[in-house]
Amino acid sequence: MSRRCSLPLVILLASLTAPALAQHAFDPARSPADDTSILLAPEPYKTYRGYSLVRAVVRDHAEFNRVLAISGDCWTHTPRLEQPVDFLIPPGGLDALRALGVSFDIIVPDMGDVVAAERARLNSPQTRGWYDDYKNLQAISDKVDELVALRPNLVSRFNVGPSLENRTIFGFRIDSPTPGPAGTIKPVIYIHSTQHAREWLAPVTTMYVAEQLIAGYASDPDATAFLDKFTVMVVPVVNVDGYVYSWTTQRYWRKNRRDNGNGNFGVDLNRNWGFAWGSDNGSSGSGSSEVYRGTAPFSEPETAVMRDHVLATPGIAIALDVHTYGQYLLSPWGYTATPPAALPFFNKYGKIMQAAIKSAHNKTFTYGPCYTTLYPVSGGNLDWWYGDRNVMMWSPELRGGSFAPPPTDIIPSGQEIYAGLLALAKTFCRADYNHDAFMNGNDYDDFVVDWIGALPAADYDRNGFVNADDFDAFVVEFEQGC
Ligand SMILES: [Zn+2]
Numbered sequence: 001m002s003r004r005c006s007l008p009l010v011i012l013l014a015s016l017t018a019p020a021l022a023q024h025a026f027d028p029a030r031s032p033a034d035d036t037s038i039l040l041a042p043e044p045y046k047t048y049r050g051y052s053l054v055r056a057v058v059r060d061h062a063e064f065n066r067v068l069a070i071s072g073d074c075w076t077h078t079p080r081l082e083q084p085v086d087f088l089i090p091p092g093g094l095d096a097l098r099a100l101g102v103s104f105d106i107i108v109p110d111m112g113d114v115v116a117a118e119r120a121r122l123n124s125p126q127t128r129g130w131y132d133d134y135k136n137l138q139a140i141s142d143k144v145d146e147l148v149a150l151r152p153n154l155v156s157r158f159n160v161g162p163s164l165e166n167r168t169i170f171g172f173r174i175d176s177p178t179p180g181p182a183g184t185i186k187p188v189i190y191i192h193s194t195q196h197a198r199e200w201l202a203p204v205t206t207m208y209v210a211e212q213l214i215a216g217y218a219s220d221p222d223a224t225a226f227l228d229k230f231t232v233m234v235v236p237v238v239n240v241d242g243y244v245y246s247w248t249t250q251r252y253w254r255k256n257r258r259d260n261g262n263g264n265f266g267v268d269l270n271r272n273w274g275f276a277w278g279s280d281n282g283s284s285g286s287g288s289s290e291v292y293r294g295t296a297p298f299s300e301p302e303t304a305v306m307r308d309h310v311l312a313t314p315g316i317a318i319a320l321d322v323h324t325y326g327q328y329l330l331s332p333w334g335y336t337a338t339p340p341a342a343l344p345f346f347n348k349y350g351k352i353m354q355a356a357i358k359s360a361h362n363k364t365f366t367y368g369p370c371y372t373t374l375y376p377v378s379g380g381n382l383d384w385w386y387g388d389r390n391v392m393m394w395s396p397e398l399r400g401g402s403f404a405p406p407p408t409d410i411i412p413s414g415q416e417i418y419a420g421l422l423a424l425a426k427t428f429c430r431a432d433y434n435h436d437a438f439m440n441g442n443d444y445d446d447f448v449v450d451w452i453g454a455l456p457a458a459d460y461d462r463n464g465f466v467n468a469d470d471f472d473a474f475v476v477e478f479e480q481g482c
Pocket residue numbers: 077195196199323324
């Protein structure tokens with residue numbers, strides 16, 4: 001639409017898009033000038049009327065691709081052969097799907113009903129607790145400020161950097177005064193979520209976990225022990241532009257807001273990381289695809305500033321990239337079926353987290369490598385953390401059967417991931433240096449050889465160089481046992 005609107009038309013459009021503008025006005029990093037531009041060129045709110053959510057079982061790769069050609073939007077993160085795979089089907093697509101002879105169930109006949117009900121609920125006055133419904137970017141930002149105000153000696157806010165549309169990607173650090181082993185820097189758990197905009201359960205779950213730690217420090221033994229062992233960094237929303245867009249305009253938007261030309265928008269940030277980037281087996285070179293990888297590794301400001309922030313943060317030992325949905329604890333690799341060297345390590349802690357999560361609400365999260373023959377992930381964040389940074393990494397896929405689980409799922413989801421994270425932190429053993437799931441003399445021998453050779457892996461405290469601190473910290477933890 002042209003910006004040369006007549007004034008009455010502008011007023012009419014403003015009234016038609018009032019709910020979207022009300023949401024937009026909450027965005028923290030927008031200038032008034034930006035809001036004016038939105039006023040002049042509003043994009044109608046997508047109702048999803050006539051869209052269906054179906055659960056299909058595909059028999060082979062070719063059939064998967066035929067369904068995807070109708071759908072354009074596979075909702076299952078790691079679809080597998082012979083297992084149900086969710087697809088969003090546009091109006092008129094069900095007949096085409098039937099013509100394929102694919103077996104499927106209709107999970108939601110009309111997503112328009114779901115979107116309308118959710119929107120009505122979110123636009124009604126909210127007087128309940130913070131975790132009783134989904135939260136827009138401004139509310140999440142305000143919550144971070146609230147947590148800083150609650151425990152200013154424990155929590156500090158940081159900026160990661162600007163997004164494509166110049167919003168600020170923000171986060172916070174939870175840091176108790178206890179030092180790491182042998183006086184070294186304490187190991188850091190870096191938790192980030194919402195690379196995919198529509199995964200609204202992810203940021204509120206991440207915030208819930210963080211708030212349990214913050215509120216419980218020095219009173220709750222679990223939270224206290226956790227924060228005396230680990231520093232925690234949290235970035236609740238990586239894809240800030242996409243997240244705002246999913247609130248204002250298109251509820252099931254996944255990618256960032258890059259203009260790819262030809263009316264196509266968005267790069268899948270979780271295909272834009274610079275490890276094993278660029279394969280057509282696990283991402284797409286087409287700007288219209290939901291898994292479009294972008295024009296180059298780290299072509300997107302969101303992944304580039306996240307990378308730079310990680311590189312500037314010493315001490316990172318563990319990372320979590322939180323997504324929805326499917327109840328998984330995915331570990332590397334995403335791009336290849338070849339098992340990673342640390343597979344025994346990933347599986348050991350995957351199993352520990354699985355048991356802890358199940359103890360919360362009896363939900364089983366499946367752990368294991370992200371890769372599936374049907375749907376590999378190349379250029380994913382998971383592989384970058386492990387392959388490039390040598391950081392132990394899991395990607396939880398939260399509970400729920402769609403991207404719009406009922407808001408009553410938020411607190412149980414938070415409790416599940418908090419239980420899993422507590423169990424991980426309690427048992428996590430850095431001194432299992434060779435990641436074979438046992439700590440023994442081999443770890444000592446391997447570490448000493450690497451340390452003498454000043455290999456990057458021997459930078460035990462991850463501060464960027466190998467020195468006596470690394471040796472001291474390793475020996476302290478090795479002698480403590482695991
Ligand atoms: Zn995701």
